[in-house]
Amino acid sequence: MIDRILKYLFFHQVIKDSFFLTNAKNDGIAFGINFSESFLIIFYFIIALIILALIIWFIKLWTGGKHLAASLTLLVILGAGSNIIDRIKFGFVIDYINLHIWPVFNLADMMIVGGILIIIYIDVVKNSFSCGYRP
Template sequence: MPISLLATIAAVVVILDQWLKQYIQAHMLPGMSIPVIDGIFHITYVLNPGAAFGILENQRVFFIVIALFMLGLAFYFFKHIPKKFMLMRLGLSLLAGGAIGNVIDRVQTGYVIDFLDFRIWPVFNLADMAIVTGVGCVIYTLVFMSFPTEDQESSR
């Protein structure tokens, strides 16, 4: 998977995430909820000042710095990931796109705009889905893919 395709995936995540959030802001008021499947799935406009589950509320600078640091690490290590680990590359692209989407929110408003509400889980957004999926891809690769050992590397 070439780097340009992975950059495109990250860009698509950012564009979709920001478009959805702008749509929600333009058509709803904070706290407003619209049932899609009553009692199961709602579109609920929430301004989240913290991280997942609202932890570390109002730590805007902390979250921006951490996200930018993690993005820097992802971009640095991306070029070192062997091409055969496409799932890990995809995961980092999704993670980067999601992180950028949420950083844009934090820089612009100090909050992350959440709107997907399944009623049994805290309200979240597309960027959060990309981050979780990306982390899942990375973890899956680390756990189930074989990496060369030092002995294998030195015998080449």
């Protein structure tokens, strides 16, 4: 929800550009990388399938009592959902955090990357909860 509000404020220029905040339109994929239109159609279809799998996984984790894993999965789902709303509504994703050493990104991107990294850390490094796969 916070990401949606920030995107609205930047898109409508209620908040002006500053050193760390920039209104950027990302018509590529992650970090502004651009590909052909046919590749993007396939890419977005795969992303939709991944999000569907994450939703199913979230429900399985939550009902299995693994609330931390479920919450982190939900973080990824909500971040992806916010960016998908932009992509459908505008044809691009609104990015606004500019560190000048990395492509411009948004809170939803942080939710996606952060959720995935914490899941990997807890499951692989700490081995605190199982995602269901063990070699």
